[in-house]
Every structure is written in C-alpha cells, then in structure tokens.
Amino acid sequence: MSEEIKTIQRSSSRAPKKPKKSQIPYGLALLIVMVIVGILLTMKSVTLGLLWLFGSSFGFVLQKSRFCFTASLRDPFISGSTSITKAVLIAFAIGTVGFTAIKYGYFVNGLPIPGMNYVVPFGPTTIIGGILFGIGMVIAGGCASGTLMRIGEGFVQQMLALVFFIIGSLIGAYHFGFWKINFISHSPKVFLPDYFGWFGAVALQLLIILCLYIAADKWQKKKIGA
Amino acid sequence: MKSFWDKLGKNEYYVALFKNPLTYVGGAILLAILQIALLASTGNPWGVSGTFANWGAWIYEALGGSVDKWFYFSSEGAQNTLNNGFLNDPGTMSNLGIIFGALLSALLASQFKFKKIKAMRQVVAAVLGGLLMGYGARMAFGCNIGAFFSGIISLSLSGWVFGASLLIGAFIGGKLLTRFFMG
Amino acid sequence: MKEFTLDCMGEACPLPLMKTEKQMEKMEVGDVVIVQIDHSCAMKNVPEWARNQGYNVEIDEVDDGEWEVIIEKTK
Numbered sequence: 465m466s467e468e469i470k471t472i473q474r475s476s477s478r479a480p481k482k483p484k485k486s487q488i489p490y491g492l493a494l495l496i497v498m499v500i501v502g503i504l505l506t507m508k509s510v511t512l513g514l515l516w517l518f519g520s521s522f523g524f525v526l527q528k529s530r531f532c533f534t535a536s537l538r539d540p541f542i543s544g545s546t547s548i549t550k551a552v553l554i555a556f557a558i559g560t561v562g563f564t565a566i567k568y569g570y571f572v573n574g575l576p577i578p579g580m581n582y583v584v585p586f587g588p589t590t591i592i593g594g595i596l597f598g599i600g601m602v603i604a605g606g607c608a609s610g611t612l613m614r615i616g617e618g619f620v621q622q623m624l625a626l627v628f629f630i631i632g633s634l635i636g637a638y639h640f641g642f643w644k645i646n647f648i649s650h651s652p653k654v655f656l657p658d659y660f661g662w663f664g665a666v667a668l669q670l671l672i673i674l675c676l677y678i679a680a681d682k683w684q685k686k687k688i689g690a
Numbered sequence: 691m692k693s694f695w696d697k698l699g700k701n702e703y704y705v706a707l708f709k710n711p712l713t714y715v716g717g718a719i720l721l722a723i724l725q726i727a728l729l730a731s732t733g734n735p736w737g738v739s740g741t742f743a744n745w746g747a748w749i750y751e752a753l754g755g756s757v758d759k760w761f762y763f764s765s766e767g768a769q770n771t772l773n774n775g776f777l778n779d780p781g782t783m784s785n786l787g788i789i790f791g792a793l794l795s796a797l798l799a800s801q802f803k804f805k806k807i808k809a810m811r812q813v814v815a816a817v818l819g820g821l822l823m824g825y826g827a828r829m830a831f832g833c834n835i836g837a838f839f840s841g842i843i844s845l846s847l848s849g850w851v852f853g854a855s856l857l858i859g860a861f862i863g864g865k866l867l868t869r870f871f872m873g
Numbered sequence: 874m875k876e877f878t879l880d881c882m883g884e885a886c887p888l889p890l891m892k893t894e895k896q897m898e899k900m901e902v903g904d905v906v907i908v909q910i911d912h913s914c915a916m917k918n919v920p921e922w923a924r925n926q927g928y929n930v931e932i933d934e935v936d937d938g939e940w941e942v943i944i945e946k947t948k
Contacts, residue, residue, distance in 0.1 A: 472905055472931055472945045484800065484937055486695035491797030498790055505783060511732060515780035518728050519787020522721065522736065526788070527795035529717025530917045533834040535886065537860035542867075542887050543894065543922055551714035552839075555722040559843030562726030563735070567845075578733040582840050584831040586848035593830030594837075594852045596822045598859015601834065602867055604819020605885030608738040608833035611820075612785055616792025617913060618804040618938070621885055624816040625823075626742075632824020633739060634746030640828055641761030654847035665845050672850075688925045711917060796913070796938070803911050803938030808883045815885070872888060 526613045534601045534610055544687025546680035553677045557670055564657075564666045571662070580655070587651030589643050600632075699800060708798045725843065732780075735840035738788075739833035741781035742824060748776055762828070811871050830855075874903045881910045882939070889915035890922055893944070897926075900946045908942040916940045 498520060506513025525531070536548040567577045601607040604625040606614050611629060614622040656665035698704055712720075729735050747757045751772075757763045763772060776782045796802040807813060827833040830852050832841065838856060841849025879896050881889035889910045896906050908919060916932060919942045923930045929945040 472929055472943050484934075486692070486699045487797045487800040487802055487937060488695045488699055490802075491794055494790065494794050494797060498794065508778070511780050512778070512783050514728075514732055515784040516787045518724060518732075518736070519784035520791035520794070521724055521787075522784075523788035523791025523793075524795045525712070525717055525720045525724065525791075527792035527913065529712035529714060529720070530914045531714060531717040531721065532886065532914055533838065534860070535914065535918070537857050538864055538887065539918070541861050541864045543890055543918070545918065545922060545925070547921065548714050551718040554715055555718035555725075555839070556842050558719060558722035559725050559839070560845070562722065563729055563843045564845060566726070566730055579729050579735050579840075579844055582735050582737070582832075582836065582844045583846035584837070584841070584848045586846075586851045589829045590831075590837075590848055590851050591855045593826040593828070594855020595859040595862070596826030597830065597833060598826075598856040598861075599863040599866065600819040600822025600824075600826060600859075601856075602819075602860050602863025603815045603871060604823065605815065607835075608742075608823065608827065609788060609835050611823075612738065612788040613792040616789040616794075617796050618802055619885070620804065620806050621812050621816045624807070624813065625820040628817045628820025629739075629824040630742045630746045630749070630820075632821035632826075633743040633828055634750060634824070635821075636825040636828025637743045637746070637757070637762035638760060639825075643829055644761060656845040656847060669842075669845065684925075688922075711913070801913060801934075801938045803936075805883050805911055812883075812885065867887075868891070872891060873884075 522609070523613055523616055526609060527617060532606070532610050534605075534607045537598065538602045540680070540683055540687075544684055546684040549680045550677055553673050553680065557673045560666060560669050560673070564662065567657075568662050583653055583655045585648050585651035585653045587647055589647045589651070708795075709800070721839075722843075725840070735836075735844060736784070737781065737832060737836035737840060738785060739824070739827035739836060741779065741785050743828060744771060744779060744781065745776065746824075747772055809873055811873055815871050826859075874905070875900070877904065877906045879906055879908045881908055881912075881915065883911065884915075886912060886914045887918070890919050893919050893942075894922070897923075897928075897944070897946060902946055902948060905943060905945045908944065909939070910942060911939045913938075916942065919944075 502513050502516050505516050532548060533552060536552040539545045540549060570577050606622055611622045611625050615626060656669065660668055725736055747763060750757060763769065771779055830837050837852045838849060841852060877896060879892060881892055889908060889912055893908050900906060910916060920930045920932055923944045928947050931943040933941045935941050
C-alpha cells in the first residue's frame with residue numbers, strides 16, 4: 465500500500481526531541497540472564513526449561529506484533545476494524561491443522577492423544593464465564609496474555625490488573641465446586657473428531673473459520689469502507 | 691560505546707528484525723507455529739490463567755490459609771503442583787517467560803517505558819477487569835489462550851462456545867468503556 | 874487550518890484510538906491533530922484506522938516508547 469504522503473504541515477515545532485537513549489544494551493543483558501535462567505531450569509527439568517523458552521517466545525512475538533486477542537473481539541465494535549480478528553482466525557486455521565496432525569498421529573498409532581485436557585465440558589458456566597471474561601478484558605485493557613505482555617512493556621495498570629486477576633482466580637477456584645456440582649457435571653464435552661471423523665472435523669472447522677474470515681472482511685468494509 | 695549502540699539501533703537489518711513491529715498476520719503465524727511446537731514437545735497446548743489460580747493458592751497459603759479442602763485443588767495433579775511449589779511449576783515459568791519475552795522485545799527496540807497510572811478510572815478498570823477475568827476464566831476452564839485459542843485448535847466445541855461468549859462480553863465491555871472509563 | 878494536540882499518554886487500549894476518532898469528528902478538512910501516545914498497540918491501530926479513513930498519517934518516534942501520530946483530515 466504505497467501512497468504519496470506529503471509531509472504534513474505543522475505550525476508548532478515538533479516536540480523537542482530528547483536525546484533518545486538506546487536500550488539495546490539492557491536488552492542484551494536481559495537476554496543473557498534469560499538464557500542462564502533457561503539453562504538452570506533445564507538442569508532441574510526439561511519441561512521447566514521448555515516452558516520458559518516457549519513463554520518467552522510467546523511474549524516476544526506478542527509484543528513485537530502488538531497482537532491482542534482483546535482487540536480482535538473488541539475493535540469490530542469500537543472502530544469497525546477487523547484486521548486483528550482476521551489474524552486471529554489465521555492463527556486458528558494454522559493451529560487447527562498442526563494440532564490435528566499431531567493428535568491424529570498418536571491416535572492412529574493407538575497411543576493416548578496429547579492435550580486432551582483442553583477439551584472441556586461446555587454449558588451455562590462457559591457462557592457466563594466467557595461473558596464475564598470478555599467484559600473484564602476490555603475494561604482492563606488486556607486479556608490474560610495481553611496483561612502479562614503489557615507488564616513486560618511497563619504498564620503499571622496491568623500490574624494492578626494481574627493482582628486482581630489472581631484474586632479473582634482464587635475466588636473462582638473457591639466457588640468452582642458449586643459450579644461443578646450444579647452445572648459442569650451435567651455439561652457435555654465435544655471433541656469434534658468424535659462426531660465428524662478426523663478429516664471431517666478439520667474440514668468443517670476450517671470452513672467455519674473461512675466463513676468468519678469473509679464475514680470479518682465484509683464487516684470492516686461496511687463499517688469503515690476500506 | 692554509547693554511539694555503538696545507537697549505530698546498531700539504526701542498522702537496516704537490526705531495524706528490520708528487532709525494531710519494526712511485525713504484522714498482525716506475521717504474529718498470528720508465529721503464535722500458531724509456537725503452539726504446534728509446544729504441543730509436540732510437551733504434550734500440552736498453551737495456557738495462562740490456570741497458573742494464576744495456583745499463584746493465588748500459594749499466596750493464600752503463605753498468608754496462613756489452606757486450599758486443601760477445596761474441590762478445585764482436590765485432584766492428585768493439582769495437589770502435586772501445589773506441593774512442588776512455584777519454582778517447579780512449568781506454568782509459572784511459561785507466564786514469567788511471557789513477561790520477560792515482552793520486556794526483551796521492547797528493550798531491543800528501545801521502546802520500553804514505564805506507564806504509570808494517572809487516573810482513578812484506570813484503577814477501577816484494573817481492579818474490576820482483573821476480578822472479572824479471573825473469575826470468568828475459572829468458570830470456563832480457561833482464558834483467551836487456554837479456553838479460546840487452545841480450545842478451538844484442539845477441536846473442542848467448548849472453544850467456540852467460549853469464543854462467542856467472549857464476543858458478547860467484549861461488546862458489553864466496549865459500551866461500559868465508552869460510558870465510564872474514557873475520561 | 875488548525876492544529877490540535879491530543880495527549881493520550883498513559884492511556885490503555887483502546888482509548889487513544891477512541892479519543893482520536895472523537896477528536897477527528899470535531900475537526901474540519903485541513904485540520905491536523907497530533908496524537909501523543911506511549912502505547913505500542915496504539916502506534917499501530919491509530920495510523921491504521923486513519924489510513925482506512927483516507928487521511929494523511931505520519932508517525933514519529935519522539936522518545937523511547939513514545940510516539941506522535943500526526944493525522945491530517947483530508948476529507
């Protein structure tokens with residue numbers, strides 16, 4: 465998208481440029497510390513080292529791309545923009561293919577399928593929980609990953625949000641027994657391949673993602689015209 | 691020495707790799723690849739909020755409380771995690787990693803800055819928002835990562851139900867934001 | 874041709890964008906607004922919104938983690 469942008473006329477002088485300090489040396493120092501931490505953790509357990517590596521990678525990518533799940537669900541209403549929504553859908557599509565390939569490999573070899581404890585029952589608690597979370601993330605200015613990412617960027621508001629996220633989680637855990645007895649134990653779990661077969665489940669999900677992608681594209685065109 | 695860092699920071703390759711932001715789509719592709727690699731190497735997808743409940747439990751126990759009778763922490767897995775402590779908890783390392791990974795990215799781009807709270811409405815937003823997210827995530831077995839991102843790509847219908855609910859919540863949240871938190 | 878300054882320092886997502894939208898509504902064609910931000914999301918989503926609207930946009934990094942997004946209302 466190239467366009468001829470003439471320099472915008474400004475009557476006021478630009479903000480006096482403070483000499484910018486390069487933060488690269490601090491970054492490199494932090495990198496060295498993080499590598500050392502990674503090595504120490506791996507000596508204790510490979511899993512610890514791996515999760516540290518992956519967590520750091522997720523955080524790096526999130527900050528670098530300004531990725532925000534909150535924005536993907538909120539911006540369509542606030543500004544009409546669906547660029548992040550579409551990006552999230554792309555992440556879902558690629559993730560679906562990769563995850564299914566791995567799971568199918570285990571399944572076809574008669575081995576227990578990894579990651580199945582993320583296939584959880586859904587029902588009224590999912591809906592209420594989702595609505596509460598959705599409200600909370602928009603108000604707080606970041607979701608779970610976004611809150612951690614922004615703490616790394618220096619936002620004190622998110623540090624405060626994390627404290628109360630933890631408190632809310634503890635209260636939620638305290639009440640969890642109630643939700644379990646009255647709702648969750650009656651709620652179904654649906655692993656799509658059980659109903660549509662492996663190929664059918666992936667094809668169906670990718671189709672839905674595609675439809676949502678087109679819908680998101682049309683939404684932006686309608687709201688903003690671009 | 692100082693000008694070395696300034697020069698490095700202006701080098702075209704450095705700028706392309708570490709200074710300029712990545713596109714949303716680029717981020718999406720990388721996040722998906724990381725998720726896949728995580729599942730392949732550890733047997734589990736990415737999760738964030740479950741660890742917050744554990745952090746809460748550890749803090750509560752440090753203050754003299756006990757969660758041993760709570761149903762939520764009654765499973766063997768949960769008890770093991772709590773007993774092993776946060777230094778042995780992979781979820782803790784993952785969450786701390788996110789914070790430091792983001793910090794690293796910001797520092798290498800010379801874009802880190804402390805952003806202090808400047809209005810009461812930001813305090814209310816953080817407190818209320820945090821509580822809602824924490825509670826909602828426990829009800830739904832996860833957050834935007836565990837229940838939404840990981841849930842959907844794990845081919846669980848719960849992910850879609852949660853996602854639709856998030857959308858409704860985001861809509862409501864947006865209205866509240868405009869009414870009360872704009873300043 | 875008036876010039877406005879919008880201080881959005883310290884604001885959380887998506888307030889810089891929302892405030893910019895409101896400000897732009899009050900402006901006339903030819904006016905310029907300088908949005909001061911220190912949020913990494915905003916240095917992406919504010920220019921993107923402005924470009925989608927067809928305005929001229931410039932982004933200036935004025936300090937570590939601080940940007941000015943200069944938008945000219947062209948239509």
